[in-house]
Amino acid sequence: MCLGIPGKIIEITDPALLLAIVDVSGVRRQINITCVIDEGMQPADCVGKWVLIHAGFAMARIDEEEARRTLVLMEEIGALQDELASIRNASV
Amino acid sequence: MFDKELITLAHGAGGTAMRRLIEDVFVAGFATPGLSALEDQAEFGLAALMEHGDRLAFTTDTFVVAPLFFSGGDIGSLAVAGTVNDLAMSGARPLYLSCGFVLEEGLPIDTLRRVVRSMQQMADSAGVQIVTGDTKVVEKGAADQLFINTAGVGVIPRGVQVSASRAQVGDKVIVSGDIGRHGIAILMAREQLALQSNVSSDCQPLGALVSQILLAGSDVHCLRDATRGGVATVLKEFAESSNVAIQLVESALPVDASVRGACEILGLDPLYLANEGTLVAVVPSKDADKVVKAMQSAPAGRHAAVIGEVTSSPAGRVVLETQMGGKRIVEMLAGDQLPRIC
Amino acid sequence: MQFVDEFRNPDIARRLIDDISRVSHRMADRLGRPVQVMEVCGGHTHTIFRYGLAGMLPSSVEFVHGPGCPVCVLPIGRVDDCVAIAHQPGVILATFGDAARVPGSRYSLLEAKAAGADVRIVYSPLDALQLARANPDREVVFFALGFETTMPSTALTVLQARSEGLHNFSLFCNHITIVPTLRSLLDDGQLLIDGFLGPGHVSVIIGCRPYDFIAEQYRKPMVVAGFEPLDILQSLHMVLVQLDESRAQVQNQYARVVSETGNAYALDAVNKVFELRESFEWRGLGDIPHSGVRMRAPFALFDAEQKFRLPGARAAEPQGCQCGDVLRGRIKPAQCTAFGTTCTPQTPIGALMVSSEGACAAHYQYGRVSLIQDVVATH
Numbered sequence: 001m002c003l004g005i006p007g008k009i010i011e012i013t014d015p016a017l018l019l020a021i022v023d024v025s026g027v028r029r030q031i032n033i034t035c036v037i038d039e040g041m042q043p044a045d046c047v048g049k050w051v052l053i054h055a056g057f058a059m060a061r062i063d064e065e066e067a068r069r070t071l072v073l074m075e076e077i078g079a080l081q082d083e084l085a086s087i088r089n090a091s092v
Numbered sequence: 093m094f095d096k097e098l099i100t101l102a103h104g105a106g107g108t109a110m111r112r113l114i115e116d117v118f119v120a121g122f123a124t125p126g127l128s129a130l131e132d133q134a135e136f137g138l139a140a141l142m143e144h145g146d147r148l149a150f151t152t153d154t155f156v157v158a159p160l161f162f163s164g165g166d167i168g169s170l171a172v173a174g175t176v177n178d179l180a181m182s183g184a185r186p187l188y189l190s191c192g193f194v195l196e197e198g199l200p201i202d203t204l205r206r207v208v209r210s211m212q213q214m215a216d217s218a219g220v221q222i223v224t225g226d227t228k229v230v231e232k233g234a235a236d237q238l239f240i241n242t243a244g245v246g247v248i249p250r251g252v253q254v255s256a257s258r259a260q261v262g263d264k265v266i267v268s269g270d271i272g273r274h275g276i277a278i279l280m281a282r283e284q285l286a287l288q289s290n291v292s293s294d295c296q297p298l299g300a301l302v303s304q305i306l307l308a309g310s311d312v313h314c315l316r317d318a319t320r321g322g323v324a325t326v327l328k329e330f331a332e333s334s335n336v337a338i339q340l341v342e343s344a345l346p347v348d349a350s351v352r353g354a355c356e357i358l359g360l361d362p363l364y365l366a367n368e369g370t371l372v373a374v375v376p377s378k379d380a381d382k383v384v385k386a387m388q389s390a391p392a393g394r395h396a397a398v399i400g401e402v403t404s405s406p407a408g409r410v411v412l413e414t415q416m417g418g419k420r421i422v423e424m425l426a427g428d429q430l431p432r433i434c
Numbered sequence: 435m436q437f438v439d440e441f442r443n444p445d446i447a448r449r450l451i452d453d454i455s456r457v458s459h460r461m462a463d464r465l466g467r468p469v470q471v472m473e474v475c476g477g478h479t480h481t482i483f484r485y486g487l488a489g490m491l492p493s494s495v496e497f498v499h500g501p502g503c504p505v506c507v508l509p510i511g512r513v514d515d516c517v518a519i520a521h522q523p524g525v526i527l528a529t530f531g532d533a534a535r536v537p538g539s540r541y542s543l544l545e546a547k548a549a550g551a552d553v554r555i556v557y558s559p560l561d562a563l564q565l566a567r568a569n570p571d572r573e574v575v576f577f578a579l580g581f582e583t584t585m586p587s588t589a590l591t592v593l594q595a596r597s598e599g600l601h602n603f604s605l606f607c608n609h610i611t612i613v614p615t616l617r618s619l620l621d622d623g624q625l626l627i628d629g630f631l632g633p634g635h636v637s638v639i640i641g642c643r644p645y646d647f648i649a650e651q652y653r654k655p656m657v658v659a660g661f662e663p664l665d666i667l668q669s670l671h672m673v674l675v676q677l678d679e680s681r682a683q684v685q686n687q688y689a690r691v692v693s694e695t696g697n698a699y700a701l702d703a704v705n706k707v708f709e710l711r712e713s714f715e716w717r718g719l720g721d722i723p724h725s726g727v728r729m730r731a732p733f734a735l736f737d738a739e740q741k742f743r744l745p746g747a748r749a750a751e752p753q754g755c756q757c758g759d760v761l762r763g764r765i766k767p768a769q770c771t772a773f774g775t776t777c778t779p780q781t782p783i784g785a786l787m788v789s790s791e792g793a794c795a796a797h798y799q800y801g802r803v804s805l806i807q808d809v810v811a812t813h
Contacts, residue, residue, distance in 0.1 A: 055559065055580075064435055070690060075446065
């Protein structure tokens with residue numbers, strides 16, 4: 001229901017208002033990063049980080065470790081399929 | 093040169109102000125022999141036309157783009173390229189253009205000069221002449237700065253028979269370049285979305301590209317430039333007119349990375365984005381490689397690629413094989429694509 | 435990693451689908467019918483059609499398209515109210531693009547614009563705020579709609595307007611919340627849903643815990659899912675495995691952005707500005723208790739419902755509309771008598787034909803079922 005897309009924070013434009021520029025495949029736009037600044041974090045710490053953008057706001061930092069884990073789980077299901085296929089072939 | 097640097101109603105009243113505007117802006121800007129005669133019409137000899145072929149192609153188009161200036165073009169270059177391309181899609185060699193202006197009172201004359209200059213540059217690069225024109229001035233608010241109508245005449249070479257109804261089963265579908273740049277360039281130029289990118293419009297004349305295609309010696313079945321409604325709409329028109337199915341391969345569609353990025357942000361589909369210098373051709377399968385190579389040798393066709401083929405069923409439909417290997421039907425859109433949040 | 439193309443790999447998709455088939459065949463045999471999984475969110479519906487996923491899946495599993503399209507479920511009376519605001523002298527009405535097309539009882543916002551209202555399409559509520567700064571003599575109203583995903587963006591915008599003392603900015607608040615609607619669907623005796631794909635971007639804000647009741651009280655599996663094609667397929671696989679093992683849990687496939695508890699900063703902003711309404715009307719589903727929010731009293735200056743006099747009339751659902759049945763999984767879009775005949779994207783009658791994310795519009799735009807079968811048969 002809600003279009004949210006990954007983008008990379010490349011510049012902080014207004015540390016007081018928590019505004020930053022994100023890049024999505026070469027397209028740039030100013031967004032608000034209030035929701036992804038944890039306590040003790042400086043806005044500048046966000047530069048280089050990937051965030052999920054919705055309607056001009058960063059809604060979450062994207063956890064690359066979790067993304068990899070998700071992809072590995074998919075690969076494992078795939079690998080199971082390959083194994084099953086080879087068992088089927090062997091039994092024919 | 094002018095008492096005032098803004099267009100006023102006097103510039104459209106038929107008196108000396110109008111005369112000076114025509115001489116200083118249009119005649120000087122277009123520098124065409126026919127135009128400087130200041131007649132009400134342009135004349136050209138039939139014999140010279142007949143050297144190019146055996147049929148006239150005649151078309152008109154009106155341009156109201158906002159904003160007037162955008163990355164890669166402006167309303168002037170668009171008005172020339174758009175009409176040149178409409179002629180070229182019949183296989184015609186585009187030759188002469190007319191140009192009618194509707195100017196809003198208060199338009200800076202420098203803006204008009206800039207547009208005229210850009211029209212002349214585009215006409216030069218397309219090898220056409222702007223030979224006749226007209227100017228009207230309307231009251232503030234009755235038009236948005238300036239509108240342009242261009243009509244064009246070209247000549248179709250003997251034997252060339254291009255039509256949306258000629259697609260045949262087995263034909264290949266070719267696109268001349270990466271798609272969607274004009275549509276995104278216009279969205280970027282509208283400040284409201286506050287997006288920046290290096291995407292520029294593909295606005296360019298396609299006459300030379302079409303000549304290359306015809307020189308390759310193929311019996312080209314269909315040609316159309318994918319303007320409003322994008323590649324999806326053109327293909328749907330081919331499929332319906334020819335009563336065939338068109339099978340598209342998503343992974344073969346050339347799309348610039350930034351166009352793709354803008355589409356992700358705004359929730360748009362590049363297949364429906366406007367182009368102003370990109371054509372879709374349907375050619376016999378045996379000629380496809382030859383035509384792609386010929387296109388790639390012209391600057392406007394550098395990124396030409398085969399994107400699909402014509403099959404018999406489901407007739408009248410365009411079917412896209414998605415990058416995931418699934419299939420979906422491609423329909424025409426009800427209206428404009430609007431940026432969406434959901 | 436760019437977090438996009440990695441999740442669009444056709445080879446992994448094929449192998450996931452092989453395993454989905456293995457499990458769903460077994461389940462369908464056991465049930466005596468195809469397994470029905472509801473993707474709650476319109477964004478998922480869009481991905482399913484956009485990538486042709488439905489046609490790649492075996493007939494033993496079917497998607498039921500849920501109510502998670504905020505544009506689709508917007509009631510006609512609220513559109514009429516918004517059109518009335520747009521026509522007030524001095525008003526600039528700012529809206530997301532997809533909301534501009536939603537038909538009211540007479541006009542959509544796009545038609546109101548054609549009739550002379552100053553309607554601007556924006557990408558973000560921040561852009562509406564900018565319009566208010568740039569036009570101090572005009573009244574800028576933002577047509578705020580969407581689920582919890584969008585609420586923080588409008589809440590933070592209002593907080594910013596207040597701190598700047600910008601009193602020519604207000605929200606026409608139509609935000610809704612998905613959980614009460616899921617509960618009302620589950621309470622429907624005729625619901626034919628075996629499991630759910632949970633709304634990933636809502637869950638970025640609210641976390642996974644609010645869905646616990648689905649597993650605990652209703653014994654249905656729920657997998658919070660991402661929006662790329664592989665996310666959808668993996669989530670479907672997770673639902674099927676739960677069903678196969680007779681489990682009912684809330685699982686999180688979209689862990690790269692969704693946590694158990696959601697985004698505290700976003701929730702804090704939402705709670706500052708909004709409070710639950712006793713009830714809110716959903717197009718196609720009727721009134722659902724506690725399913726919408728309004729602005730809290732201290733924000734009355736920024737609340738278009740307080741600032742303007744609204745007609746506030748309820749408009750009857752159009753005759754012959756079966757959106758409610760589609761939303762409950764009782765019929766497929768193509769089984770509605772109005773589908774593709776009187777109800778099309780050009781002339782939508784029902785909620786689900788309105789936005790490109792609506793189940794019916796997606797069916798219409800991307801392939802009516804019979805055609806897809808036709809297409810598959812020719813290959």
